[in-house]
Amino acid sequence: MNDKLIELPNYGRLMVVSDLHGNLNDYEKYIDLWDCQDPDFHIVFLGDLIHSPYFNDKSVELLDDVIEKDKKYSNFHVLLGNHEWAHIVHRDIFKNGENIREDFEYLISYKKGTIEPAITEYIRFFKSMPFFVKTENGLFLSHAGPSRKVKSIEDFNGIFDGDYHNPILDDFLWLRPKRNLYGRRNILTDSNLYDEGDIFNFLNIVGANCMVVGHSPVDGYKQYGNQLIISSSFQTEDKVYLDIDLSKEIKHMRDLLDCIRYFD
Ligand SMILES: [Mn+2]
Known part of the structure; x- marks a missing residue:
């Protein structure tokens, strides 16, 4: 068993x-x-x-609230994203010239009076967060990616032996698809970016559809090849989540598209 890879059985709902x-309001909804x-x-x-x-x-x-629910419920799961990771590795990340890692520390001081012990508790929680979910009915979930550097199941399992400075883990936290999804004309050219073929190869390696x-x-x-990118809250007009029957196999993308729900 591996506490960074959650495996869900072929029954129940997801x-x-x-x-x-x-966005606390969306979270609560x-x-x-x-x-x-x-x-x-x-x-x-x-x-x-x-x-x-x-x-x-x-x-x-x-x-x-997430930390409280995570302690209480075994059916509540939160994967690591690049924004939580930045606090684990103490990496500054910038958006519109703002250092958002520092801003979060200011926010903690503002809300709690002092930064400690909250920041230490939060980082401990971030380190406990799993990276992936794999379901018996054919799905693989992560924050981003996949990594083109995964050529075998051994490469993939290597993520779990390393620390947080791992180029393959980096890809699963940061990488975006090669095709531009935002309506801009230029195609991103970074050779690390993944395409539909990379998604197909990765899913074959981990045995998911x-x-x-x-x-x-x-x-x-x-939809990007065999990958579905969803936006449930942030920077989207239509907020979307998935409601999946774990007892039904997700064999093709059309099975997954059937699980899309709009939220308002
Ligand atoms: Mn992200």
Whole structure:
């Protein structure tokens, strides 16, 4: 068993929600759609719980509730995103010239009076976050990626032996698809970016049929080969989540597209 890879069985129900970035209101609405008392009804958040670019950042309140629920419920799962990772490795990340890792530390001081012990507790929680979910009915979930550097199952399993400075793990936290999804004309050319073929190869290696990620803001959802990118809250007009019957095989993307739900 591996506490960074959650494996879900072929029964029950699964809700998948992507990046919330401190939107407490959306978080609470998603929680209301889930039944915490049913151990076979799982909810997975795909990382990036924290760091809002907007004025009323509720990342601290959201995180406090997530930590409480994570302790209490075995059917509640939160994957690591690049924004949580930045605090683990103490890496500055910038958005519009703002150092958002530092901003989060200011936010903690503002909400709690002091930065400690909260920041230490949060980093401990971030280190406990799993990276991936794999379901028996054919799905693989991560924050971003896949990594083109995974050529075998040994490469993939190597992620779990290393630390947080791992180029393959980096890809699963940061990488965006090669095709531009934002309507811009130029195609991104970074050789690390993945394409539909990379998704297909990766899914073969880990033995899954389809993949779901967040990370890249899209309008609701976007299909990219055998990958579905969803936006449940952040920078989207249509907020989308997935509602999956774990007893039904997800063999093709059309099976996964049937699980898309709009949220308002
Ligand atoms: Mn992200």
